[in-house]
Amino acid sequence: MRKSFGAKPMLYPMPVLIIGTYDENGVANAMNAAWGGISESTEISICVDDEHKTIANVLKRGAFTVSIADKENVIAADYVGVVSGNKEPNKIAKCGWTPVKSELVDAPYFEELPMTLECELISFTEETCRLVGRIVNVSADERILGEDGKISLEKFSPITYDPVHHTYRTIGDVVGKAFSDGLQLK
Amino acid sequence: MRKSFGAKPMLYPMPVLIIGTYDENGVANAMNAAWGGISESTEISICVDDEHKTIANVLKRGAFTVSIADKENVIAADYVGVVSGNKEPNKIAKCGWTPVKSELVDAPYFEELPMTLECELISFTEETCRLVGRIVNVSADERILGEDGKISLEKFSPITYDPVHHTYRTIGDVVGKAFSDGLQLK
Numbered sequence: 001m002r003k004s005f006g007a008k009p010m011l012y013p014m015p016v017l018i019i020g021t022y023d024e025n026g027v028a029n030a031m032n033a034a035w036g037g038i039s040e041s042t043e044i045s046i047c048v049d050d051e052h053k054t055i056a057n058v059l060k061r062g063a064f065t066v067s068i069a070d071k072e073n074v075i076a077a078d079y080v081g082v083v084s085g086n087k088e089p090n091k092i093a094k095c096g097w098t099p100v101k102s103e104l105v106d107a108p109y110f111e112e113l114p115m116t117l118e119c120e121l122i123s124f125t126e127e128t129c130r131l132v133g134r135i136v137n138v139s140a141d142e143r144i145l146g147e148d149g150k151i152s153l154e155k156f157s158p159i160t161y162d163p164v165h166h167t168y169r170t171i172g173d174v175v176g177k178a179f180s181d182g183l184q185l186k
Numbered sequence: 187m188r189k190s191f192g193a194k195p196m197l198y199p200m201p202v203l204i205i206g207t208y209d210e211n212g213v214a215n216a217m218n219a220a221w222g223g224i225s226e227s228t229e230i231s232i233c234v235d236d237e238h239k240t241i242a243n244v245l246k247r248g249a250f251t252v253s254i255a256d257k258e259n260v261i262a263a264d265y266v267g268v269v270s271g272n273k274e275p276n277k278i279a280k281c282g283w284t285p286v287k288s289e290l291v292d293a294p295y296f297e298e299l300p301m302t303l304e305c306e307l308i309s310f311t312e313e314t315c316r317l318v319g320r321i322v323n324v325s326a327d328e329r330i331l332g333e334d335g336k337i338s339l340e341k342f343s344p345i346t347y348d349p350v351h352h353t354y355r356t357i358g359d360v361v362g363k364a365f366s367d368g369l370q371l372k
Contacts, residue, residue: 002325007228010324012254012344013199013357014224037223038200039233040315042193047225068198071361079368094371117197129226138196139188151350158198160357161364164337171199171346172358175257178347182265185280
């Protein structure tokens with residue numbers, strides 16, 4: 001038997017995306033978004049209400065970054081989701097985060113968040129809340145790289161948002177190999 | 187120091203979405219997609235190339251389901267991503283999955299996959315590969331519900347796709363409380 005929960009935005013896993021932007025004075029802002037994901041090979045789409053300072057900033061600067069919230073930054077990552085940059089001018093300082101200007105796009109990333117997608121604005125549609133960015137580069141702090149030079153989940157603990165229980169969880173163990181395990185059913 | 191990886195579709199976590207559809211003869215199909223996510227409060231968007239049988243089916247039937255791949259189904263979930271429904275008529279049988287018609291939309295879910303979003307087609311745009319569905323209902327098998335009647339991650343192990351190492355991983359431990367932990371920085 002199945003139980004119905006109605007029309008709800010429930011999915012597993014959901015990301016915890018930290019969107020970094022500058023305002024007209026070069027003040028960095030960050031917000032937390034879970035409704036989004038990769039939408040093409042070099043594109044990310046995120047639903048962001050136009051009342052957020054992030055949208056005013058993105059429309060002025062034509063750029064944003066998306067950093068992946070991790071276990072070490074869970075409190076600050078939650079904070080930037082519950083407090084508005086319109087009301088709290090010291091939002092980033094309260095997080096203890098250090099904004100660094102991207103070399104590629106007109107937006108900041110935060111030194112403490114070790115993995116970032118640097119994005120140019122493609123479009124924002126008010127009616128659908130859809131912010132679309134072209135991924136120009138993905139960068140990662142060397143401290144989260146494995147010996148093979150790739151991002152290592154032994155050194156980096158991205159978090160995921162649980163839309164049912166409103167908790168943050170880490171990513172767990174390897175249970176399969178993509179483009180490989182399924183071949184045994186061919 | 188940061189290392190740059192270029193313009194890549196890398197994000198953590200990424201979902202493993204199993205899209206269920208019927209063709210014109212009522213034959214069920216399934217495919218695996220990682221580029222997508224919730225895009226509004228009752229909407230999901232997924233990038234699906236129009237060469238997939240899924241798109242022909244969705245355009246004919248005006249509906250699809252999205253089930254969450256889990257640890258128990260990792261081999262079959264990978265299989266439906268590597269084998270095309272255009273070439274393998276017995277795709278679902280090879281998975282060992284049992285298609286069941288949704289009561290709400292003209293698409294099948296699979297009994298073995300315990301959590302499903304039932305969706306009506308809103309739009310598909312060939313140029314951008316963007317398939318958008320209205321979430322009509324989320325349903326879950328009673329076997330994955332906790333004592334509170336909600337989906338329990340103690341009983342259900344959704345998998346996530348690692349775009350760097352091409353593995354599937356489970357969701358891990360609780361490390362924070364959303365809309366709560368951040369309040370201590372206010």
